[in-house]
Structures are given as C-alpha cells and as structure tokens.
C-alpha cells in the first residue's frame with residue numbers, strides 16, 4: 406500500500422512486507438508501487454525493509470558514540486583508555502584508518518573538508534572552485550570484507566573492539582534489503598525477477614557512516630558552508646538510514662532547483678535511484694538530485710550565530726559488479742526512443758565520479 410508521507414511531500418511510503426511473504430500478486434503490487442515511485446520521484450520510503458530496529462540503533466550508536474564523532478568519542482575513548490591504561494585518543498583512532506589519497510578507493514576515515522561532493526564537474530579548476538565551499542562532514546566508508554580491489558580499512562580492533570564485526574554483519578543484512586529491492590524493481594519494469602540480481606553478485610557496495618557536526622546555521626543557509634551539496638548518487642540505488650534531526654532535501658521532479666524536505670519517518674529507510682540505473686533505464690527511472698542542508702527551524706527567532714544540531718546518517722550504496730557493462734535495458738529503447746547513453750562499465754562510471762570528489 407502506498408501512502409503519501411505528507412500533503413506536500415511526494416515521496417511515497419512503500420510497505421515491502423507483502424513482497425517478502427505474500428503471494429505473487431502481492432509482490433506484483435509492491436513492484437508496481439516501487440516502479441512508479443522511482444519513475445516519478447526517484448525516491449521512496451520503505452518500511453518493513455528487513456533491517457531490525459535494534460541493528461539500526463546499534464549502527465547509529467557506533468556512528469555517534471564509538472566511531473566517528475569527535476566529542477562523544479572522546480568521552481568513550483577516555484573511559485576506555487582509563488580502563489585499559491592505554492593512550493589512544495579518538496582522533497588518533499580515526500587517523501589509524503585514513504582514506505587513501507585516491508578518490509576511487511573509497512574506504513576508511515575522511516575528516517572534515519576531505520571529500521567535496523560535486524555534481525558532474527570533472528575539470529581541475531571547476532573542482533577547485535567548488536571546494537572553496539567545503540562540505541562540513543566526516544565519514545567512515547566500508548565495503549565487502551572479501552573485496553580484493555578495495556580492502557576495508559578498519560580502525561584497529563584494539564582501539565574499537567567489535568566495530569569490524571558489527572559492520573560486517575550490518576553490511577550483510579543490508580544486502581538482503583538490496584536483493585528484495587532489486588527483485589521488485591525488475592518485476593516492476595517487466596523484466597525477469599533476477600535480472601538485476603545477476604548484475605549484483607559480488608556485493609561491490611559501500612556502507613558509509615556520516616557525521617555532520619554542528620555548524621552555524623546561517624552559514625548553511627547563505628551557502629557559505631555545505632553539509633553535502635546537491636548531487637545524484639552514482640550506482641544502482643542507495644538505501645539510507647537517517648536520524649531524526651532532518652536536513653535531507655530532494656529536488657522536486659517538476660521544478661528544477663526547488664528542494665523539498667525528506668524528513669525522518671520512524672521505521673523507514675529512504676531509497677533512491679542512482680545514475681547507473683537511470684542510464685540503464687534510458688532515464689525511465691530517475692536519479693534525483695538531493696542534498697543535506699540545515700534541518701528545519703523549530704522556532705524562527707532569527708538569532709544569528711545559532712548552531713545546527715549534529716546529524717548522522719548511514720547510506721548503503723548499491724552498485725553493479727564492477728566489470729559488468731551497463732547498456733540500455735530491453736524495452737527502454739526502440740523506434741522513436743533512441744539510447745541516450747553509451748554503454749559503460751560500473752567501474753568506469755563510479756571511479757570517474759568518485760575521483761572528482763577527493
């Protein structure tokens with residue numbers, strides 16, 4: 406059943422449960438809703454997605470308290486250090502897992518200002534210009550434990566015991582959501598149900614722990630600082646868990662440049678289509694621009710110098726296996742509907758976009 410999130414917000418809420426446990430008619434109904442959402446909005450909220458709430462809570466606990474946040478980690482780390490008689494500071498813990506200099510090798514910890522998300526800007530000068538307005542965020546990236554091209558870069562076990570084991574499990578559970586979504590998208594598009602699954606065998610996905618520290622609200626509103634600038638995601642789709650703070654905004658499909666809030670809705674994850682699936686479908690499914698700005702004001706007292714609350718989010722980026730060629734899907738081109746894009750491998754496209762952000 407699809408329900409609008411609010412009167413003004415066009416992102417539908419889709420219950421995945423019938424597609425998991427219902428009849429083939431139930432699955433077909435969910436698949437139709439998923440297809441409509443991605444065709445008309447590019448975004449959907451999914452509920453009964455299959456990631457238990459306790460696991461999500463624990464993931465945020467790691468992100469907020471034990472992993473990447475600076476202030477909170479200090480407290481935890483100090484307690485931990487006292488107990489262990491060791492001398493790790495939280496910053497040095499993060500510095501023990503640094504993101505490599507190459508943009509494409511997207512693993513490990515990136516401090517504030519390290520990554521600057523840009524939208525289709527690839528020339529050096531253009532990128533340098535964009536970097537003048539930094540993204541005020543820090544992140545930790547991890548992927549499939551068996552990925553040989555991009556091995557994970559973990560904070561050492563003795564510094565953050567249990568972190569690696571937890572996120573290895575979390576990553577696998579998210580893969581289950583991915584599989585269900587890929588199946589419903591394929592059915593919704595009239596393809597064999599395992600069509601996309603066959604392109605996503607190697608779990609070349611990426612899970613990211615994002616922390617946007619407090620920043621002066623006015624700087625965000627004036628565009629002098631950004632949390633994450635307007636961009637489209639690169640791969641097949643993104644499954645995003647967000648905290649209740651808010652700030653995620655999605656471009657209105659009918660009005661370029663107008664961004665609508667995508668607030669936290671308890672019990673849901675946000676799913677959006679990435680560029681590769683848009684290319685694959687000859688633009689039938691939309692890779693919609695989105696960004697993170699200041700969360701909505703609770704009271705607009707106009708005080709300057711006011712700080713925003715920190716925001717945490719955990720996106721799981723789904724990409725096709727690296728060597729697979731993404732070419733226009735059957736049924737998405739024909740007489741009077743030419744292919745809009747050249748075929749490209751998943752690796753080529755994603756590396757090109759990633760390299761522009763570091």
Ligand SMILES: O=C(O)CCC(=O)C(=O)O
Pocket residue numbers: 613615633638645647653695696697717718720
């Ligand atoms: O923090 C968020 O909600 C958005 C993150 C995002 O869009 C991204 O990392 O691509």
Ligand SMILES: [Fe+2]
Pocket residue numbers: 636637638643695
């Ligand atoms: Fe994104």
